[in-house]
Amino acid sequence: MGFIPLKPIPEKDRMSMIFVGMGQIDVRDGAFVVIDEVNGERMHIPVGSVACLLLEPGTRISHAAVKLASVVGTLLIWVGDAGVRLYSAGQPGGARSDKLLYQAQLALDDSLRLKVVRKMFELRFGEPPPSRRSVEQLRGMEGARVRKTYQLLARQYGVKWQGRRYDPTQWSASDVANQCLSAATACLYGITEAAILAAGYAPAIGFLHTGKPQSFVYDIADIVKFETVVPAAFRVAARSPAAPEREVRIACRDAFKQTKLLQRLIPMIEEVLAAGEIEPPPPAPEAMPPAIPKPESVGDQGHRSK
Numbered sequence: 001m002g003f004i005p006l007k008p009i010p011e012k013d014r015m016s017m018i019f020v021g022m023g024q025i026d027v028r029d030g031a032f033v034v035i036d037e038v039n040g041e042r043m044h045i046p047v048g049s050v051a052c053l054l055l056e057p058g059t060r061i062s063h064a065a066v067k068l069a070s071v072v073g074t075l076l077i078w079v080g081d082a083g084v085r086l087y088s089a090g091q092p093g094g095a096r097s098d099k100l101l102y103q104a105q106l107a108l109d110d111s112l113r114l115k116v117v118r119k120m121f122e123l124r125f126g127e128p129p130p131s132r133r134s135v136e137q138l139r140g141m142e143g144a145r146v147r148k149t150y151q152l153l154a155r156q157y158g159v160k161w162q163g164r165r166y167d168p169t170q171w172s173a174s175d176v177a178n179q180c181l182s183a184a185t186a187c188l189y190g191i192t193e194a195a196i197l198a199a200g201y202a203p204a205i206g207f208l209h210t211g212k213p214q215s216f217v218y219d220i221a222d223i224v225k226f227e228t229v230v231p232a233a234f235r236v237a238a239r240s241p242a243a244p245e246r247e248v249r250i251a252c253r254d255a256f257k258q259t260k261l262l263q264r265l266i267p268m269i270e271e272v273l274a275a276g277e278i279e280p281p282p283p284a285p286e287a288m289p290p291a292i293p294k295p296e297s298v299g300d301q302g303h304r305s306k
Contacts, residue, residue, distance in 0.1 A: 017198055017262060018045065021056035021081070027064040032074075052198040054079050054262075066090065077194050084187035084253050089197050098281035099200040103216075103273065107205050110135075112276040116207045119275030123268065124223045139208060142222075149226055157234040176244055180237040183245040184229035185221070187252035189214060192221040195265035201273075220269055228255050 024035045032045035032053075045053075052075040055061060061076070069076050069090065076090040106112045114135055121129040121138055125145060129138055147163070154161030159177050166174040166182050174182065193203050196216055206215025208222075232251040241247045256262065274280065 017052040017054055017194075018050050019054045019056055020059050022058035023060075025053070025055070025059065025061040025065045027062065027068050030068075032065060032068065050074055052077060052194070054194060056081055075198055077197065079190060079194060080187075080249075081253050084190050084249050084256070086190040086193045089194075100202055100205075102278075102281045103201050103205050105278065106273060106276040107207055107210075112278060113207050115275045115277060116272055119272050120208060120219060120223055123272070124226075135208065142208070146226075150230075153226075153231060153234045157231075157238040159234050159237045176240055177234070177237040180233035180244045180248050181230065183248040184233035184252055185225065187249055187256075188221045188225060188229045189217050191256055191262055192265060193217045195262055196220065196269060199266045199269050201269065220265065220272070223268065223272075224261065224265075228252075228259065228261060 020034055022036075024037055026033055026035060028042075028044075032050075034043045034045065036042070053069070055076065055078045057080065066076065068074075078087040078089070079085060080087070106116055117135050117138055118129055121142065124142070129141065133141070150164060151161060153159075154177065160175075161177060162175070164178065164181065166178045171179065171182075193214065196203050201216065203214050203217045204212070206212070206217075206219045209215040209218040212218070229248075229252050232255055233248055236244055236247045236251055239247075
């Protein structure tokens with residue numbers, strides 16, 4: 001742990017992801033270290049063995065730690081508490097050209113795209129879709145089932161329901177149920193985008209959803225929406241709280257932690273794409289870092305000739 005490896009550790013050999021909150025991330029002896037600024041305790045994180053560090057509120061990170069992350073290929077993502085928001089990502093996993101090309105090949109070929117969409121349908125509803133249906137037909141079937149599920153959940157939780165209606169530019173114009181659902185899906189999109197980036201794919205290249213910066217985020221989030229955040233949103237809406245967005249955010253945060261959703265999402269992403277039945281890319285050859293001059297130490301600078 002006392003040196004920086006010459007090349008990143010292969011992705012398959014890394015641990016998954018680590019949340020870091022309320023601490024200072026720095027570098028000591030060539031390794032990440034999280035320093036608790038209250039009591040001075042330190043926790044070392046092995047260099048290169050973590051695919052992604054998710055930085056929660058209250059976390060600060062030094063320039064040296066960001067540099068080390070770039071050298072060893074550890075993705076940094078700035079998120080809300082438990083990943084309910086995604087604010088920024090450094091050196092995103094979507095920069096992996098091999099995985100981007102694989103994802104794009106699946107999305108651009110109509111027959112491969114249909115296979116991926118069918119797998120999404122199967123995972124979402126627990127049964128394979130009818131054969132000989134196009135992507136557009138599956139989208140219509142999905143929409144009908146979604147509307148029915150909203151009605152059933154509203155009835156279950158005793159919430160008045162007039163349909164999914166909202167205006168992104170006028171938050172207060174929506175009723176409480178729709179405000180809760182909008183807040184809940186925003187939380188889910190944050191943690192889903194973090195998983196997509198950590199897995200090395202592009203949030204914008206979708207299959208059922210297309211043409212938006214988060215198309216693939218919507219695709220994957222929809223698979224787990226009704227088992228996670230939608231029931232939480234209706235539970236909160238049933239209480240008619242004064243601050244629905246905050247209560248929904250807390251409920252989603254707790255649900256994500258309890259179900260370990262982030263750890264489930266990456267295998268799900270790989271399973272969905274594997275349905276295209278083409279050979280996934282082999283692990284990319286780990287690139288050597290660029291040749292750069294070694295910075296001089298303070299002591300060396302003191303012996304320079306003038």
